[in-house]
Amino acid sequence: MQHVERVLNADFATYVTCDDPNNILGAQIAFLVSRFDILLESISAASNSGQFAREHLFSRPYRGRDHQLPLYYQKNMNAFTFRS
DSSP states (O other), rough: HHHHHIIIIHHHHHOOOOOSSGGGGHHHHHHHHHHHHHHHHHHHHHHTOOOOOOOSBBBBBBBBTTTTTEEEEEHHHHHHHHEO
């Protein structure tokens, strides 16, 4: 959850452009919903529970000791990846 929070608060501006400052909250909520979807799919894939169907493309459900999630969308790959 801390990783999702960090992505939303620190990295949001590098991935989403918002022309109107009045629309930032709506854009952040949409961004957060998509990242929670990745969170649920990653947890389900890592535990082989099959509770959540995998709808997004990512190479593996987590990385490293802290189980970093693939929360960074790469448009050219059409996939979620890990921060490099």
